[in-house]
Amino acid sequence: MRRSGAAVTTLLTVAAATLLFWFFLHQISSVWLDVALRPEVRDALEAGMNDQRKLRDLDPQQRAQYRQRFEENRRLVNRIDVIRMSREAMLRRFELALVVVFATSLLAAALVWWLRQRREAERRRREYVERLASWQEAARRHAHEIRTPLTAARLEADRLASIARSGATSEEVDRAVESVFEELDRLSRFTREFSSFAALGEPVLRSEPLDRIVGEFCATFANAWPSIVLRWEPARAPVPVLADRDMLRQVLVNLCTNSAKASAADVTFTVQRDGDRVLLDVRDSGTGIAPSVRPRIFDPYVTTRKIGEGMGLGLAISRKILLDHGGDLTLVETGAQGTMFRLAFVAG
Amino acid sequence: MVKRALFALLLLLPAAFASAQQQPAFATNGNAVTIALPASVLQHAAVRKQLGSGLTTTFIVIARSRDRTAEGGARVEVRYDLWDEIYHVRRFEAGRRIDQQRIESLEKLEQWWRTPSRIISLNGQRIVLDVELRVLPFSGAEEEDARRWLSLPDRTTSLVDVLIGTTISAKPIVSFRWSAEVVRR
Numbered sequence: 324m325r326r327s328g329a330a331v332t333t334l335l336t337v338a339a340a341t342l343l344f345w346f347f348l349h350q351i352s353s354v355w356l357d358v359a360l361r362p363e364v365r366d367a368l369e370a371g372m373n374d375q376r377k378l379r380d381l382d383p384q385q386r387a388q389y390r391q392r393f394e395e396n397r398r399l400v401n402r403i404d405v406i407r408m409s410r411e412a413m414l415r416r417f418e419l420a421l422v423v424v425f426a427t428s429l430l431a432a433a434l435v436w437w438l439r440q441r442r443e444a445e446r447r448r449r450e451y452v453e454r455l456a457s458w459q460e461a462a463r464r465h466a467h468e469i470r471t472p473l474t475a476a477r478l479e480a481d482r483l484a485s486i487a488r489s490g491a492t493s494e495e496v497d498r499a500v501e502s503v504f505e506e507l508d509r510l511s512r513f514t515r516e517f518s519s520f521a522a523l524g525e526p527v528l529r530s531e532p533l534d535r536i537v538g539e540f541c542a543t544f545a546n547a548w549p550s551i552v553l554r555w556e557p558a559r560a561p562v563p564v565l566a567d568r569d570m571l572r573q574v575l576v577n578l579c580t581n582s583a584k585a586s587a588a589d590v591t592f593t594v595q596r597d598g599d600r601v602l603l604d605v606r607d608s609g610t611g612i613a614p615s616v617r618p619r620i621f622d623p624y625v626t627t628r629k630i631g632e633g634m635g636l637g638l639a640i641s642r643k644i645l646l647d648h649g650g651d652l653t654l655v656e657t658g659a660q661g662t663m664f665r666l667a668f669v670a671g
Numbered sequence: 672m673v674k675r676a677l678f679a680l681l682l683l684l685p686a687a688f689a690s691a692q693q694q695p696a697f698a699t700n701g702n703a704v705t706i707a708l709p710a711s712v713l714q715h716a717a718v719r720k721q722l723g724s725g726l727t728t729t730f731i732v733i734a735r736s737r738d739r740t741a742e743g744g745a746r747v748e749v750r751y752d753l754w755d756e757i758y759h760v761r762r763f764e765a766g767r768r769i770d771q772q773r774i775e776s777l778e779k780l781e782q783w784w785r786t787p788s789r790i791i792s793l794n795g796q797r798i799v800l801d802v803e804l805r806v807l808p809f810s811g812a813e814e815e816d817a818r819r820w821l822s823l824p825d826r827t828t829s830l831v832d833v834l835i836g837t838t839i840s841a842k843p844i845v846s847f848r849w850s851a852e853v854v855r856r
Contacts, residue, residue: 372753393754398816401726401809405817408808409839416838 337432360410365403371396453619461624464634468513476506520623520636526567526647530671533601534558536568537592540575547576548583551607555592562594564601564668570644574652577637578605578664584628585609587661596670603666604655612657620654697800697853698787704798704853705787706732706745713777713784717845718806722777725753727810729841734790737799737850743791748810749780764789797854804848807841814839 375393379386406413483499534557541553582590587609595602612620612627619625621642626635638652645652650667657663696707708730712718721728727750735742746763758780762770774780791800818839 376754390754397725397753401813402817402820404724404726405809405813405839406821408842412840412842413838 337429339428339432341428360403360407365400368396368400368403372400457619457622457624461634464624468634469510472506472509472513476503476510479503479506516634516636520640523640523643523647526570526644528565528567528648530563531566531568531571532561533564533566533603533668534562534594536566536571537575537594537603540572541592544576544579548579551579551583551587552589553579553592554589556594558594562596562601563671565671566648566668567644570648574641574644574666575605577641581637582607582609582662584632585611585662597667599670600650601668601670603668604663605666606661606663608661611659611662612654617654617657621652693847694851695802695849696785696787697851699793699853699855700787700789702793703789704734704791704793704800706734706790706802707785707787708732708747708804710781710784712804712806712847713781715806715845721806721808721844722749722758723751724808725751726808726813729807729810731805731807732788732790733803733805735801736791737801741791741794741798743789745788745790747784747788750810762786762788793853793855795855797852799852800850802849802851803846805843806845808844809841811841814841 372393375389375396379389379393382389479499479502483496483503486495486499534555537555538557541555545553579590585607587607590605590607593604593606595604616625616627621638623639624635625639626633628635642652645666645668649669653665653667655663655665693709693711695709698705698707712730713722718728727748730747730749732745732747733742734744743765745765748759748761748763750759751757752759758774758777760770760772760774760780760783761768770786772783774783790802791798818837821839
């Protein structure tokens, strides 16, 4: 895609150079030069001179007047002759100038192309380095998430073996076994998070009233995040969108979870129409997203949270869901006053 | 064999004669070398055509000593007045006008043409000269006039007009070269 864009730019630059060349070439047909180089113009002037001479002979009284007209023509003929005699040199100069103009234009096009290539290579390198850093961070988080329950489960298993050998009561054995299961459940939850990202299904799209879904969500999840209050502004009329209700709910949960982690006091939902799209703005009053991660906020494994507090998949999953809906999830603004995401849907 | 040699001689004679005709006459006058240009220059087809154009045909003589220690020249301008049908002629030596005349006919012009012009100083007894005669189709004033005309401020001047204006210059329509050894008399 980028390569074809660069090719189009190069083509446009060459076209501009050709246009410049054409414009310059057409300057040659300047009216005065045309007049000067047309043989019929010279012939007409010469005929005029002969006429004045004949008139002088016929009417000697007006000699001065005829002479004046004759001299005017003669001066013009002289100028034309001078220009015509310099024609070869002129043409050479023209050709040289045209070649210089064309070569300069092509050189400029080549320079632009080269600079674009360099910038593209630099961008690719930077992206790779950033991706590498994300992968490193993800590897660290994976190791932590797996190692912690494994270590705990092993300790509990050791303890279970120890108390079994020492003739412990069945209650003590049960507690130890439960503890091992807890750690294994934790591991299981962790792998489920990946499964949900890896095996994200296709949405089943139906015409759903977005304002009503949001209203129900606010009612159902009112106590899910004790630190935040969910608000929504009901639309005047039903706003149907093509959506998978369950997946949409998952997106809203992810956004609210992030808001809660960003110390938001409230989250406000606003629905509005925008042509053939419907927009759902989700605004919180949290601390905002760190500038360092803003450009990559929707990339998987991008998070500012500490290891053990999440894998940074929530927004990646949410955006994937919205894209599968034919819409998009975008970050509209973020800062000390809070963050606003916009969910775009196709009107149903 | 003799017949063949005579035939070759007959063939070469006109060329040799023509060559001799085109040689200018060099002489000394005080401490200067003079040159009398041959009439064959004026009879050259390109020169003859140019003489009748109404432009000022300019003849520039450049003389250099073979050892490159001395240099000089002269200039002759001939303009045919198409109204009065006479030739206006001017002769310059060392950049100074020394002669200006109105000549009624080509025959009289050829007579005037043979008037010697001083071209270079003579310091010793003899000098070996390389002389070049360049025939320019118009004068510097006419060149300047055409250039000004192309770039008059009261009309739109394109970049090309400017380019042309700076390209106009008189190139020789024909050149002649001679060499001669001149001895003081």
